[in-house]
Amino acid sequence: MYKYIFGPVASRRFGMSLGIDLSPDKKRCNFDCIYCELEPAKPIDVYENAPRIDEIFEEVKKAINEFDFDVLTVTSNGEPTLYPYLDELMDKLKTLNKKLLILSNSSTIYKKDIQETLKKFDIVKLSLDSVDEKTFKKIDRPSKTISLQNIINGMIEFRKVYKGELVIEILVVKGINDKEDEFKKLNEVLTSINPDRVDISTIDRPPAYKVEGVSIERLFELAENIKNQNIFIPTREKIDYKIENLTKEELLNTLKKRPFSDSDVQNILDEHTERIFNDLMKENLLEEVWVGGIKFYKAYV
Numbered sequence: 001m002y003k004y005i006f007g008p009v010a011s012r013r014f015g016m017s018l019g020i021d022l023s024p025d026k027k028r029c030n031f032d033c034i035y036c037e038l039e040p041a042k043p044i045d046v047y048e049n050a051p052r053i054d055e056i057f058e059e060v061k062k063a064i065n066e067f068d069f070d071v072l073t074v075t076s077n078g079e080p081t082l083y084p085y086l087d088e089l090m091d092k093l094k095t096l097n098k099k100l101l102i103l104s105n106s107s108t109i110y111k112k113d114i115q116e117t118l119k120k121f122d123i124v125k126l127s128l129d130s131v132d133e134k135t136f137k138k139i140d141r142p143s144k145t146i147s148l149q150n151i152i153n154g155m156i157e158f159r160k161v162y163k164g165e166l167v168i169e170i171l172v173v174k175g176i177n178d179k180e181d182e183f184k185k186l187n188e189v190l191t192s193i194n195p196d197r198v199d200i201s202t203i204d205r206p207p208a209y210k211v212e213g214v215s216i217e218r219l220f221e222l223a224e225n226i227k228n229q230n231i232f233i234p235t236r237e238k239i240d241y242k243i244e245n246l247t248k249e250e251l252l253n254t255l256k257k258r259p260f261s262d263s264d265v266q267n268i269l270d271e272h273t274e275r276i277f278n279d280l281m282k283e284n285l286l287e288e289v290w291v292g293g294i295k296f297y298k299a300y301v
């Protein structure tokens with residue numbers, strides 16, 4: 001039985017993931033998001049009674065010989081960058097020669113020491129649910145010490161020094177951050193950050209508070225406000241949102257501005273547009289780009 005290891009789980013966003021939970025006994029987070037799948041809890045700033053690095057690392061060494069997976073994911077019942085020995089743990093994990101991913105809520109990204117630690121990961125996923133201070137506080141319910149502007153500035157600085165794959169995740173909650181205006185403002189900030197991928201998702205597990213997600217179709221509508229990014233919207237099946245009857249030129253232009261993920265190609269193109277897409281592939285007018293385990297198709301510019 002493992003205490004710190006879970007999975008592997010088939011993640012739609014990052015492939016087969018073996019998880020390392022840095023806070024298995026209880027929630028330790030500096031946010032208390034309304035959509036959190038853990039119990040509500042008062043945000044904390046300091047991780048107390050942290051487990052020893054060796055204890056975690058011994059489990060990881062054992063688990064990687066037992067399981068097949070694509071990525072080793074550092075996460076937590078809370079915020080993993082609060083774990084005080086993350087940097088030392090990371091140095092040990094690097095010796096295993098596995099692809100390393102961290103899922104962070106972004107709260108500490110403005111700190112130089114945290115940036116140095118996160119630079120050691122192959123993929124960094126940071127959350128950014130809103131760029132409006134009031135909405136941010138409503139949805140993520142952060143500790144009083146956290147400022148949204150620090151987070152945004154920290155993301156911009158981090159992108160400049162980070163050579164790995166930076167994924168920004170936006171989680172949409174009905175009635176809170178599901179308006180066009182919100183996404184227009186997010187678009188401006190995302191342009192300044194320049195991530196490798198933007199994931200847009202909604203609630204799909206029972207949340208901590210009484211809130212609801214939006215439909216997948218609504219996520220695609222909101223995504224139209226985000227320009228020139230590799231956008232990934234996890235979908236399991238064909239949905240009602242459709243890209244229809246595009247000509248070759250129209251499809252090429254669209255793919256220059258908004259590369260399609262593999263899942264987009266399977267789920268949102270109508271038959272006609274899918275045929276055009278396949279023709280473009282045969283003519284070698286599209287290139288395939290992998291970002292954080294997701295394949296995108298973009299037009300050569």
Ligand code: SF4
Nearest residue numbers: 029031033036078105
């Ligand atoms: S950051 Fe993650 S763990 Fe923390 S409250 Fe939000 S959803 Fe829950």
